[in-house]
Amino acid sequence: MSDEVGYLSAARYGKDLVRVCRVTRQGDTHHVVEYTARVLLEGDIETSYTKADNSVVVATDTVKNTIYILSKTSPHVHNPPAFALHIALHFTSTYPHIKKCYVDLQMHKWSRIQVAGKAHGWAFERNGDEKGVVEACADSSAGQDKTTAYVKVGLKDLLVLKTAGSSFTNFHRDQYTTLQEVDDRLFSTSVDLKYDVQLPPNVPLTIANIGKVDKFVDFQKTYEKTRQATLEVFATDESASVQATMYKTAQRVLKESPAIKNVTYAYPNKHYIPVNLTPFKLDNGLGREGGAEVFHPVADPSGYITATITRKDSRSSKL
Numbered sequence: 001m002s003d004e005v006g007y008l009s010a011a012r013y014g015k016d017l018v019r020v021c022r023v024t025r026q027g028d029t030h031h032v033v034e035y036t037a038r039v040l041l042e043g044d045i046e047t048s049y050t051k052a053d054n055s056v057v058v059a060t061d062t063v064k065n066t067i068y069i070l071s072k073t074s075p076h077v078h079n080p081p082a083f084a085l086h087i088a089l090h091f092t093s094t095y096p097h098i099k100k101c102y103v104d105l106q107m108h109k110w111s112r113i114q115v116a117g118k119a120h121g122w123a124f125e126r127n128g129d130e131k132g133v134v135e136a137c138a139d140s141s142a143g144q145d146k147t148t149a150y151v152k153v154g155l156k157d158l159l160v161l162k163t164a165g166s167s168f169t170n171f172h173r174d175q176y177t178t179l180q181e182v183d184d185r186l187f188s189t190s191v192d193l194k195y196d197v198q199l200p201p202n203v204p205l206t207i208a209n210i211g212k213v214d215k216f217v218d219f220q221k222t223y224e225k226t227r228q229a230t231l232e233v234f235a236t237d238e239s240a241s242v243q244a245t246m247y248k249t250a251q252r253v254l255k256e257s258p259a260i261k262n263v264t265y266a267y268p269n270k271h272y273i274p275v276n277l278t279p280f281k282l283d284n285g286l287g288r289e290g291g292a293e294v295f296h297p298v299a300d301p302s303g304y305i306t307a308t309i310t311r312k313d314s315r316s317s318k319l
């Protein structure tokens with residue numbers, strides 16, 4: 001009789017924080033992409049936990065090597081969602097007992113340095129903390145030929161600030177409320193967004209078909225349009241609240257990109273508090289049209305506003 005009192009109800013393993021930078025050279029024009037990757041595997045791996053049976057373990061070191069190898073050999077390495085899908089499908093198609101592969105990529109931005117107004121061919125700068133993010137999963141549990149997948153794409157740590165066009169009034173008031181209404185405030189957040197991509201329904205999910213998947217979705221264009229729409233609505237909306245601006249942003253994103261099924265935003269409300277300068281006989285414009293000029297940026301606490309906005313009817317899209 002076993003004296004075990006617990007059973008293995010979930011198990012997933014792999015390599016995290018694999019950093020890789022890939023350079024592609026076309027004459028004097030070089031392309032660079034830098035990833036931090038996490039790749040986790042699921043499947044018939046139970047005995048590695050319960051019976052110390054390592055024969056079912058694709059070593060995490062092998063997982064790491066594979067990320068380097070695919071960074072060299074994959075035609076999709078410069079297209080993060082397609083590359084993530086390639087990694088995921090590699091593991092589910094190479095190892096019959098590996099049924100699911102979860103890939104998380106963070107992309108660190110390298111932009112070309114402008115020299116005398118011209119983009120340099122092989123010199124780059126890191127501009128800001130912004131990172132692209134991709135989450136992909138391939139699932140061959142129902143059989144290799146019935147492999148399914150999902151791909152989520154987004155960005156995080158994109159800091160934005162506007163100095164007009166933001167108010168916050170008419171909120172609920174009770175005995176716990178001290179916040180004053182403001183019809184003019186600073187609005188700053190760190191954009192965190194992720195959207196679920198609609199993959200083509202009739203294309204079998206194989207490594208050979210990743211090009212077709214990309215043609216259907218257009219990962220790069222969808223990403224650029226979503227990033228631009230997010231920035232434009234942030235800049236131009238007469239914001240009644242973070243919530244209302246977020247919702248408007250998502251409506252535009254879903255309108256512009258039929259391949260997006262839903263989009264999730266998380267906006268920390270990075271508060272900027274006007275400083276009271278009246279003790280120093282200085283007018284900080286408190287309550288005046290046009291607003292204050294000196295603020296105290298508050299690191300914490302911050303508001304934290306999230307929402308997922310889902311397409312009502314996928315039939316209304318091109319899909």
Ligand SMILES: O=c1[nH]c(=O)c2[nH]c(=O)[nH]c2[nH]1
Binds near residue numbers: 168179269303
């Ligand atoms: O846009 C905002 N939404 C809130 O929910 C909130 N709460 C708060 O104190 N300030 C703000 N601002």
